[in-house]
Amino acid sequence: MLLEQFRAQQPSLSERMYVILVGLFLGVLLLTNIITSKYIIIGHLTLTAGAITYPFTFSLLDIISEVYGKNKAKMVIWMGLLASLFMTFITYLANIIPIYEHSPVPQSAFRLVFGFTPGIVLGSMVAYLIAQLVDVYLFELVRRITKGKYLWLRNNISTLIGQLFDTAIFAGIAWMIWPLLGLTQGIEPITWNTWYQITVNEYMFKVFFTFINIPVVYIGVYLVKRCIKA
Amino acid sequence: MIVTQRPIAGMALSERIFMVLASIFIASLILTNVIAGKYFTFFGLPLSCSTLVYPFTFVVTDIVSEVYGLHRARLLVLTGFIVSIVVTMLVWIANQLPIAPTSPIDATAFSQLFGLFPGVVLGSMIGYLTAQFIDVQIFEYLRIITKNKHLWIRNNFSTLTSQLIDTIIVVTIAWVVWPMIDGNPATQPIGWQVWSKIVMGQYLFKGLLALLDTPLVYVSTYLIAKWIGIQRS
Numbered sequence: 249m250l251l252e253q254f255r256a257q258q259p260s261l262s263e264r265m266y267v268i269l270v271g272l273f274l275g276v277l278l279l280t281n282i283i284t285s286k287y288i289i290i291g292h293l294t295l296t297a298g299a300i301t302y303p304f305t306f307s308l309l310d311i312i313s314e315v316y317g318k319n320k321a322k323m324v325i326w327m328g329l330l331a332s333l334f335m336t337f338i339t340y341l342a343n344i345i346p347i348y349e350h351s352p353v354p355q356s357a358f359r360l361v362f363g364f365t366p367g368i369v370l371g372s373m374v375a376y377l378i379a380q381l382v383d384v385y386l387f388e389l390v391r392r393i394t395k396g397k398y399l400w401l402r403n404n405i406s407t408l409i410g411q412l413f414d415t416a417i418f419a420g421i422a423w424m425i426w427p428l429l430g431l432t433q434g435i436e437p438i439t440w441n442t443w444y445q446i447t448v449n450e451y452m453f454k455v456f457f458t459f460i461n462i463p464v465v466y467i468g469v470y471l472v473k474r475c476i477k478a
Numbered sequence: 479m480i481v482t483q484r485p486i487a488g489m490a491l492s493e494r495i496f497m498v499l500a501s502i503f504i505a506s507l508i509l510t511n512v513i514a515g516k517y518f519t520f521f522g523l524p525l526s527c528s529t530l531v532y533p534f535t536f537v538v539t540d541i542v543s544e545v546y547g548l549h550r551a552r553l554l555v556l557t558g559f560i561v562s563i564v565v566t567m568l569v570w571i572a573n574q575l576p577i578a579p580t581s582p583i584d585a586t587a588f589s590q591l592f593g594l595f596p597g598v599v600l601g602s603m604i605g606y607l608t609a610q611f612i613d614v615q616i617f618e619y620l621r622i623i624t625k626n627k628h629l630w631i632r633n634n635f636s637t638l639t640s641q642l643i644d645t646i647i648v649v650t651i652a653w654v655v656w657p658m659i660d661g662n663p664a665t666q667p668i669g670w671q672v673w674s675k676i677v678m679g680q681y682l683f684k685g686l687l688a689l690l691d692t693p694l695v696y697v698s699t700y701l702i703a704k705w706i707g708i709q710r711s
Contacts, residue, residue, distance in 0.1 A: 250709050251703060251708050251709060254492075254546075254708045255546065255547030255548075257549075258549050259549055259550060264553055267554070267557050268557050268560060270500065270501070271560065272564060274501055274561070275504060275508055275562075275564055278509070282512055283569065285581070285582045286572065286585075286588050287577065287580055288572075289576050289578045294580065300568075300571065300572070301568050301572070317488075318488075319488025320489060323488075323489055327497055327498065327501040330498065330501055330502075331501050331502075334505050335509060338506075338513070339509070342527040342531075345516075345527065347516060347517070347518060348524045350517070350524070351515070351516050351517040351518075352515050352516075352517065353515030355516070356587065357586070357590040358513075358515070358516045361587055361588065364582060364583070423582050439580075442580040
């Protein structure tokens with residue numbers, strides 16, 4: 249095809265919407281990686297600040313999956329990985345560059361926030377992989393025990409336990425193992441107690457969220473479909 | 479019309495590459511805002527860390543304009559704007575939430591980094607939208623004038639013009655207009671001398687990077703056009 253013809257093609261409303269949804273997914277994902285080291289208190293729960301933003305990535309991914317299909321949803325996951333690695337590289341560079349003496353943001357604050365970033369990105373990848381393996385393994389195990397009956401049982405058990413692994417491994421790598429490696433200066437690892445507390449609280453929040461996610465995705469899919477008239 | 483698109487299950491290759499470019503664009507844009515508060519010195523000039531990543535947005539819009547056309551480039555700019563608004567809102571909420579005593583990072587560090595002055599956010603939003611739309615328009619205009627030849631002219635001229643406009647708008651709104659209208663006696667607008675110094679410094683650095691990115695845009699557009707199987711006239 250000639251470049252001229254190719255360039256003249258207008259993206260359809262549905263394609264435009266896809267790009268905007270992917271943009272939102274990436275925005276929320278990257279922001280989560282940056283702000284998640286601030287622990288917050290909501291009611292009696294101690295959560296990461298990422299807990300209030302991260303769930304939106306799941307809703308967005310589900311909406312994209314539902315409206316645009318599996319392939320376009322997979323693409324979003326790869327783009328999330330690419331953007332996370334890019335962010336790790338840039339923030340690492342910005343962190344080690346010598347600071348100007350009158351800088352509006354002091355190095356202490358910058359180092360504290362971005363010192364954790366590589367550990368967070370690494371932690372979420374490792375945790376994701378292990379959680380998926382556990383999920384698949386358990387699914388198969390329960391299927392054999394129940395002799396292929398009760399799909400809902402293996403579905404829920406594998407997801408719930410997979411998520412527990414995900415939460416615990418992520419918190420361990422991001423806030424304990426990464427600071428202990430000493431590759432970024434000026435950050436301290438959390439204690440075992442804090443690790444335990446944040447894992448349990450985050451996990452409870454995640455389980456709670458899976459229920460909220462259902463109506464959110466239904467409404468999201470309805471709105472996107474109506475908007476692109478699909 | 480579609481003849482040489484390589485068949486791939488799912489998304490077309492051209493679509494995939496577009497999404498990769500879009501992702502780099504969005505990531506660069508968000509990082510620009512987040513790391514803007516740290517300054518470093520470059521040959522005596524104080525520069526914001528955002529100058530490390532902001533030029534990526536211009537490289538990507540140039541490549542997209544060149545290969546995918548004006549419509550796609552505009553779509554990217556609009557998406558960037560929507561995402562910026564959402565991210566700013568979420569940052570504001572995260573900054574307001576009460577911190578836990580066990581938090582790995584303390585509230586001071588967090589608010590030093592994210593307690594952005596509304597003027598800075600407003601300035602960069604307006605500067606961003608204006609500059610990106612102007613970049614895309616000039617690029618397209620020059621492409622028509624030069625009859626698709628001399629990519630380096632449109633690439634550099636569009637970026638140099640839009641970066642100047644962007645720099646002026648951001649610095650003016652953030653450090654001159656906002657301090658005048660915010661009703662806070664503690665904030666004073668900067669003098670015109672300081673203003674010109676900051677604008678010059680930022681612009682020189684951005685301009686330098688814009689010139690350096692020319693070979694990058696050339697190689698990328700050539701490779702992408704070849705890869706997705708469209709002939710350059």
